[in-house]
Amino acid sequence: MATACCWDCRGLLLSSYRAVLRSKEGCSLSNHPVVDAAGVEVVILFLFSHTQGVKKPYKEVIDICWGDAHSGGTKPLTFVRQVIAVCIYPELLQETTIAPDVKERARRLLRECPGGSVGKYCGIPFVQDGVCEFISKRDGGVPISPLHTGSPVQFVLKLLVHGKGLAQTGVLTPIPCYPTFVMGLTELGAAMVPYYLCEDDGWCLHVEELRRALATSRSHCNPRILYVINPGNPTGHVQSRESIEEVIRFAAEEELFIFADEVYQDMMYAEGSQFVSYKKVLFEMGPQYSNTVELASFHSVSKGIMGECGLRCGYVELVNLDPSVKQSVTSAFNTERNTAVIGQIALNIMVDPPKPGDPSYPTFSQVSLHTVEALPGTSFQAGSGGIYAYLRLDLPQKALLQAKEEGTDPDLMYCSRLLEEEGVCLVVGKEHGQQEGTYHIRICIGTTSTRLKEVLRRLKSFHLRFLNEFS
Amino acid sequence: MSRDRTHILPCCQGAVTQRCCQPALWKMTENCFMHHRTKVLTIDTMNPNVKKVEYAVRGPIVQRAVQIEKELKAGAKKPFSEVIRANIGDAHAMGQRPITFFRQVLALCSYPELLEGNEFPEDAKERARRILQACGGGSIGAYSASQGIECVRQDVARYIQERDGGIPCNPDNIYLSTGASDAIVTILKLLVCGEGRNRTGVMIPIPQYPLYSAALADLGAVQIEYYLDEENCWSLDVSELRRALVAAQQHCSPRALCIINPGNPTGQVQSRQCIEDVIRFAAEEHLFLMADEVYQDNVYAEGCEFHSFKKVLFEMGPEYSDTVELVSFHSTSKCYMGECGFRGGYMEVINMDPDVKVQLTKLVSVRLCPPVPGQALLDVVVNPPRPGEPSFNTYIKERTSTLQVLAEKAWLTEEVFNTVPGITCNPVQGAMYSFPRISLPERAIQQAKEKGQAPDMFYCMKLLEETGICLVPGSGFGQREGTYHFRMTILPPTDKLKIVLEKVKQFHQSFTQQYS
Numbered sequence: 010m011a012t013a014c015c016w017d018c019r020g021l022l023l024s025s026y027r028a029v030l031r032s033k034e035g036c037s038l039s040n041h042p043v044v045d046a047a048g049v050e051v052v053i054l055f056l057f058s059h060t061q062g063v064k065k066p067y068k069e070v071i072d073i074c075w076g077d078a079h080s081g082g083t084k085p086l087t088f089v090r091q092v093i094a095v096c097i098y099p100e101l102l103q104e105t106t107i108a109p110d111v112k113e114r115a116r117r118l119l120r121e122c123p124g125g126s127v128g129k130y131c132g133i134p135f136v137q138d139g140v141c142e143f144i145s146k147r148d149g150g151v152p153i154s155p156l157h158t159g160s161p162v163q164f165v166l167k168l169l170v171h172g173k174g175l176a177q178t179g180v181l182t183p184i185p186c187y188p189t190f191v192m193g194l195t196e197l198g199a200a201m202v203p204y205y206l207c208e209d210d211g212w213c214l215h216v217e218e219l220r221r222a223l224a225t226s227r228s229h230c231n232p233r234i235l236y237v238i239n240p241g242n243p244t245g246h247v248q249s250r251e252s253i254e255e256v257i258r259f260a261a262e263e264e265l266f267i268f269a270d271e272v273y274q275d276m277m278y279a280e281g282s283q284f285v286s287y288k289k290v291l292f293e294m295g296p297q298y299s300n301t302v303e304l305a306s307f308h309s310v311s312k313g314i315m316g317e318c319g320l321r322c323g324y325v326e327l328v329n330l331d332p333s334v335k336q337s338v339t340s341a342f343n344t345e346r347n348t349a350v351i352g353q354i355a356l357n358i359m360v361d362p363p364k365p366g367d368p369s370y371p372t373f374s375q376v377s378l379h380t381v382e383a384l385p386g387t388s389f390q391a392g393s394g395g396i397y398a399y400l401r402l403d404l405p406q407k408a409l410l411q412a413k414e415e416g417t418d419p420d421l422m423y424c425s426r427l428l429e430e431e432g433v434c435l436v437v438g439k440e441h442g443q444q445e446g447t448y449h450i451r452i453c454i455g456t457t458s459t460r461l462k463e464v465l466r467r468l469k470s471f472h473l474r475f476l477n478e479f480s
Numbered sequence: 481m482s483r484d485r486t487h488i489l490p491c492c493q494g495a496v497t498q499r500c501c502q503p504a505l506w507k508m509t510e511n512c513f514m515h516h517r518t519k520v521l522t523i524d525t526m527n528p529n530v531k532k533v534e535y536a537v538r539g540p541i542v543q544r545a546v547q548i549e550k551e552l553k554a555g556a557k558k559p560f561s562e563v564i565r566a567n568i569g570d571a572h573a574m575g576q577r578p579i580t581f582f583r584q585v586l587a588l589c590s591y592p593e594l595l596e597g598n599e600f601p602e603d604a605k606e607r608a609r610r611i612l613q614a615c616g617g618g619s620i621g622a623y624s625a626s627q628g629i630e631c632v633r634q635d636v637a638r639y640i641q642e643r644d645g646g647i648p649c650n651p652d653n654i655y656l657s658t659g660a661s662d663a664i665v666t667i668l669k670l671l672v673c674g675e676g677r678n679r680t681g682v683m684i685p686i687p688q689y690p691l692y693s694a695a696l697a698d699l700g701a702v703q704i705e706y707y708l709d710e711e712n713c714w715s716l717d718v719s720e721l722r723r724a725l726v727a728a729q730q731h732c733s734p735r736a737l738c739i740i741n742p743g744n745p746t747g748q749v750q751s752r753q754c755i756e757d758v759i760r761f762a763a764e765e766h767l768f769l770m771a772d773e774v775y776q777d778n779v780y781a782e783g784c785e786f787h788s789f790k791k792v793l794f795e796m797g798p799e800y801s802d803t804v805e806l807v808s809f810h811s812t813s814k815c816y817m818g819e820c821g822f823r824g825g826y827m828e829v830i831n832m833d834p835d836v837k838v839q840l841t842k843l844v845s846v847r848l849c850p851p852v853p854g855q856a857l858l859d860v861v862v863n864p865p866r867p868g869e870p871s872f873n874t875y876i877k878e879r880t881s882t883l884q885v886l887a888e889k890a891w892l893t894e895e896v897f898n899t900v901p902g903i904t905c906n907p908v909q910g911a912m913y914s915f916p917r918i919s920l921p922e923r924a925i926q927q928a929k930e931k932g933q934a935p936d937m938f939y940c941m942k943l944l945e946e947t948g949i950c951l952v953p954g955s956g957f958g959q960r961e962g963t964y965h966f967r968m969t970i971l972p973p974t975d976k977l978k979i980v981l982e983k984v985k986q987f988h989q990s991f992t993q994q995y996s
Contacts, residue, residue, distance in 0.1 A: 080623065083617070094587040098583045101594075171526075319624060337526060344538070349822055
């Protein structure tokens with residue numbers, strides 16, 4: 010069983026320590042979001058030692074945990090920010106330095122806001138229309154279903170999750186998975202039903218494993234949702250069309266609602282790899298499936314080339330929703346109201362970016378992602394998409410024993426030392442869930458090449474020393 | 481080809497038929513057998529709490545209003561040329577101008593290259609730089625700490641301290657949120673537990689802002705209603721609190737008491753004495769106080785003053801200030817800012833159990849962080865231009881003017897409504913709404929019942945169809961049995977508001993006549 014361990018957050022402690030750290034000179038740690046339990050432990054250990062006035066061989070801690078492009082030094086896209094600035098302060102329409110396509114987009118958006126202000130409550134139909142068109146183009150003209158903007162995953166989960174005991178809604182969840190999703194399940198009272206991605210097979214999804222997980226879960230809950238992340242987080246695995254078809258067939262047979270988290274769909278880096286959406290595949294499987302299988306497909310402005318995590322905006326498209334629930338869903342959505350208008354502006358640009366010929370097109374460019382080579386004593390199933398590298402650590406027996414003596418997990422010990430000795434903060438595999446006896450680390454590769462090079466240099470240096478020490 | 485499902489419903493046993501109890505689920509397959517797949521999400525298998533959720537402010541009447549707008553756009557002929565959305569407290573949508581300074585700082589934060597130019601005053605630039613320095617990678621597009629950007633929380637704490645005459649405020653007790661609604665729901669999540677007689681009960685005012693009833697339905701908490709006193713300007717009477725509490729103790733475990741001050745929809749501004757009484761009551765009865773204070777700058781009536789719950793609590797001495805658990809909510813959506821679309825807000829937690837606080841911090845991290853532009857806006861709202869700074873004069877002028885116009889419209893609304901036989905309107909002491917009481921003829925009430933509609937919904941629907949004015953019926957907020965109200969915002973521009981008031985007046989008169 011995976012170590013579905015403490016998904017607790019001890020951020021309060023962290024921010025106190027961070028405050029202490031910031032008061033020390035010679036080391037900077039930018040304002041990062043609260044990390045999960047293992048990460049917190051790592052940082053706390055580090056910060057504690059730092060407050061003792063210990064000198065370090067590095068000036069700056071590099072936090073490469075988060076899928077947060079801007080924190081990682083990637084610059085926001087000019088077009089996006091100019092449009093937002095003009096929408097916020099329309100007096101900028103008089104500015105000569107701002108390109109005409111920026112002004113045109115801003116004017117269009119402001120026209121769609123009653124009162125001509127982005128200070129109004131959310132829900133700009135024009136933005137929704139743009140999303141519909143984007144999906145339609147992406148999937149080659151298949152019909153569009155209802156969709157919404159906002160914090161989509163929790164919203165849709167809430168529609169489905171209820172019950173206790175045997176009736177408790179179960180959610181088939183990939184292992185590894187990102188921690189806040191699992192925390193969200195706990196919060197809503199859903200039962201997490203883990204299914205293991207196959208590391209030896211490039212982290213792909215085997216339907217037999219889905220079947221196994223489902224069968225075992227029926228003894229303690231009511232599994233109704235099948236959650237897939239494609240491209241994967243943290244694995245970077247991109248599902249083939251055949252794999253997606255298999256999953257859809259499985260969901261149809263077993264009456265499961267598919268949640269397809271596709272937020273990394275624009276981040277494809279392997280030569281020849283291609284993203285195909287669950288919706289497109291579903292519709293190309295014919296009416297037996299396309300008229301019946303319920304699917305929620307998610308996207309967001311947080312990842313992708315814009316990387317606007319802080320704006321908190323995304324959408325969900327709900328496919329084959331039963332007519333009896335449509336009214337309730339609309340009502341529930343109208344009560345939510347959590348999407349900032351600024352986020353919707355970013356969403357509009359994401360689905361309708363500058364085109365070739367537009368003045369802003371040349372600067373609206375793709376983020377280049379960099380791959381990571383495996384180090385000795387690690388193995389790496391290179392993904393084809395997403396923004397993370399997920400390395401497996403083959404830790405020597407001596408290291409495992411040392412960890413046991415220290416009363417900690419081996420990968421946590423590894424990461425704590427990495428942070429101490431090299432000032433690099435990674436995500437411990439424990440937080441994603443992993444097969445017993447395996448250890449991993451996650452690195453965000455959606456960052457500047459300089460920063461990533463530095464991280465890899467420090468990691469390599471540490472790793473070789475570590476292997477040496479415990480050989 | 482994979483296994484087909486051949487679930488034939490009992491009514492169709494052995495027969496292939498075109499018609500069935502659930503026609504939508506019957507599909508033809510290639511070999512022409514009718515079979516159906518049960519949907520995973522149906523009205524019966526849906527989370528039952530979600531079904532119970534109603535939010536009148538955007539409910540069926542608004543959906544009809546949207547439809548009518550579409551019909552008008554398509555060229556339909558109606559006795560009016562536009563729909564007036566006086567249903568929702570959305571100031572900018574009704575033409576209120578944003579505060580220039582705030583928008584300047586936000587524009588600078590969004591596109592920092594503007595810091596190099598000459599279009600913006602130095603005080604705006606200084607604040608933008610400070611905010612950006614506190615953001616990951618210097619960008620508002622980066623995640624922030626889940627509790628909110630630290631320097632913003634510090635600024636909020638300073639603002640509260642100044643507002644409350646120097647009573648200390650610890651930034652660690654400040655949690656930034658996605659509007660106040662998000663924070664309110666978060667606290668309710670912490671509070672709601674137990675089964676049966678131990679199920680959490682939450683006291684809410686009637687009339688109330690329907691976010692509360694929606695959240696309580698969603699969380700499966702018990703709603704404990706206490707009535708505000710319409711005869712006394714919607715004031716709160718502690719004996720009524722007591723009555724409601726005692727009745728509730730029979731079937732649930734009352735844990736929290738929610739107050740909205742200034743009130744929504746009622747607009748009443750609680751007196752200091754009243755606030756003390758409520759605090760004392762909460763202390764005696766061991767209740768967690770939730771003070772929704774988002775309209776704290778919207779106070780218009782002569783002799784009325786906003787008193788923050790925290791200030792009063794601390795002035796009552798340590799017997800109360802050391803013990804009573806209080807959370808106070810505020811946001812950037814109302815007051816003179818009206819920036820609903822930015823989703824800026826915060827809560828201050830006072831005397832919260834430290835273990836619970838850890839859980840709260842964990843809970844807010846599930847959503848990662850509140851929208852960063854909203855946090856930036858909140859920062860500049862609590863840290864506006866000071867006397868002597870370049871933008872001060874314009875800021876003060878805009879702020880004063882906005883609040884003054886609202887005050888005039890509040891008074892105008894009360895005045896006009898009280899000239900209409902059959903409408904009585906309490907003074908709009910604060911907030912953004914009038915909540916007049918309407919008397920309805922018996923025949924109208926009967927017709928409404930026949931239609932399965934609440935009588936004030938029937939009234940408001942007719943009003944919408946005949947005048948294009950969209951209000952929210954009082955039944956959406958709660959009211960005493962046998963009384964009827966509607967909520968109308970005071971937000972339309974003054975000229976338009978005058979017309980709206982006149983139209984409502986005329987409609988009421990003709991409606992009364994029609995159904996007499």
